[in-house]
Amino acid sequence: MSLTVPTELPSRLWKTLTSAVGIISVRHGNRVNVMSAEWSYFVNKEPLYAAVVLSPKAVTRELLPDAGEFGLTLCSERQAELADFVGSFSVAQVDKTTSELVEFGTPRAITTPWVTGGVVALECVLRETVPFPVHTMFVGEVVACHLPDAELRPLVKHGPMHTLGGPVRRSAVVAAAAPLPNGAVRIAATGPAADGPDVWRLSLLLPDGAAVGLGEHPSGEFGDLLLDVPLPPGLPPRSAARIKVERQGAEPGYARIAPHQPDVEHPDLTTSARGHG
Incomplete structure (x- = not known):
């Protein structure tokens, strides 16, 4: 079966994604840099892996391989201003950690401090670097985590930054x-x-x-x-x-009971657990 792929895609199609806003902390020499990353995800459960995807403009992309570790704070809704600030300037321009909104927590398993105030902060050891045509994904194993004393709501990106309302109540089978x-x-x-x-x-x-x-x-x-x-x-x-x-x-x-779509050739597929579909 052949698929027709559009020759041109909208330039900002990626903005339709909804994702967590992360703040990455990474050591460079005796200093620490912080930046925000719109594409921050968990990518494996056991062991727990987290990934951040960085553009070629990010100086952090050059710092991470040498550091071999990073902190990742998934932002709370209270941190919209901070996320915007640390994503707007480069470490080559200014030391962003001089902002009084940047407060660090003490790491337990790595040497890089993590930014406080998020829904969770993760200490990660770099396990894999995946180059894409433009961006690069850095995958880290989560070796320690820090949760706030009270539950906070996340800050999410869907074009602009958003907060979450109440859970969606399912009403239909x-x-x-x-x-x-x-x-x-x-x-x-x-x-x-x-x-x-x-x-x-x-x-x-x-x-x-x-x-x-x-x-x-x-x-x-x-x-x-x-x-x-x-x-x-x-x-x-x-x-x-x-x-x-x-x-x-x-x-x-x-x-x-009858299939709704035309029959197509496909291999036999089986699933052994929820979430494999």
Whole structure:
């Protein structure tokens, strides 16, 4: 299958990304430089790795390989002014740590101090440098962390800097269904926590409007649903039927049993754990 790739992309398409705002601290000689990095992420769970992506303009990009370590503070919403300041000037222009908004915490595992006031501060040992055509990613193993005494809300970038509101409340079930060779159907569903018993009620919806109950089933390990359900014999072709999944306190979810998109060649894919999809 061939893909059509646009010859020209909008120049600021990357601004559609939403990401944490990080402040990097890195030693150079007996001094420490700080800069903000819009692209700051966790990239591995065990061991915990964090990455920062820096442009060619960043002097820190030249300092990091020699330092072999760095501090990374994921900013709180209180640090918008500081993040803007340390991202606006180079260490070649001014020592940004002379700002009274820059306060350092004492490291435990590395020699580089970390900037206080964020939702978390990480001490990282540089493990890998990944060059891209323009930017460079620096990947560090998190060897120590520092959490604030009280929970803080993060500062995020989505074009301008933003703060976060309350959590999004899920109100609807989302479901999918796949026919199996043995005449059963595999049903997957997610949704908000049930108001009452932790069960999912399944129904087969026929073309004539009739509904065939497929029972109530408990949640799996992660609070969602994934199971194979035998279908009653003598039903019309499954391609004409739908699955309805209900959960108390939520809008029901619906799934087509027949695939919605054209068949394409692909390897067999299996997943062994949540998050591998």
